[in-house]
Amino acid sequence: MRVLCIAMSIFAAGFMIHWIWWRVKIPQRQTASLLAVFSLTLVAGLMALSLPTTVGEKVGETVGETVGETGGERDFWELRNAWEIAHVAGFGVAAMLAYVVAYSALEERSPSMTILTHVADSGERGQSREGLETMLLGVSPVEIRLTAMERDGMVREEGGSLVLTSKGWAWAKTFSAWRRLLRFRLGG
């Protein structure tokens, strides 16, 4: 349970830092900031909790006794070997990436989710197709995504045309290759 508690605590600490920061001010580069917060918290947590096994033993003999810290409590919050560190790091990285993916759905409301909640909110009356089209006209999903692609450096505008950048080409080729591998039709 010790390794599980440590892994969960480090992730929870990262989440708290992110939550407090976002409540004060949402940064301009949200994904990069999220990655920075969770990576730094993970590295700091791993360093802090793996150090006691090497230097803490010497310090613990003198400091631990004077502050009344018991050996059991001290031992619980420490990572004892490289595999424990790797175990916690594996969870930390996977959870960070999963949260960043989930966060993109918080950042930009998807048209499908908007439709589902709008229909559900209409209850017994339901919604007509025309009503949903009118509602999403104001959202203009294509404009929003083109603006986001320009902001993220995937496309640039040249004389009224959109041109793929090298980053855009890389993304397009990756997803296109995977879609063909899976024999899926063009999505969207």
Next chain:
Amino acid sequence: MEGLYPLVVAAPVIGLTAYCVTQILVARSASGSSPYRSLLIGFGCGLVVVVSLAGWAVERMGIPAGDQIGFLVLDVLTYLALAFGYFNFVNLTVASLRIRLLEELSEAGGRLPRQALIGEYSSANVVGLRLDRLIRGGHLVERDERLFSGRAVFLVVARIFEVLRWAVIGRQTPEE
């Protein structure tokens, strides 16, 4: 038997590999069927691999039962996080408008007039495509030319995201 710890650490990645391989094989062998079927089968296979592998290893490590459960739970959580990432990667090829626009640009040689893209993907087209997909999946039901809620799975996910958006972002906008 501490020597089995590396296997416990690697189990989620091995599970993810099983997920990807199974999903690709199922998708290719049954092309034309719902893409989510292959994702579900792949996810199940990966989960079985993780639980079997990690369960087998922790049992032979000679550690207390509490630690065995802790290792197993941590492996399953790590696998769920990795599987969520892979699901979203594949789902982008199925449902993402942004990836569709990138592919359209790529197939046109890397350049298209902005107005042509906006015209081709009008709100009516975008909504129509999504409505058809949601009706096919049973998430919406069409009766007398009106749409009603169907299966609750996606709606529950949408509500969870609304609560999360309120809790994390609130009404703020990014700083300038």
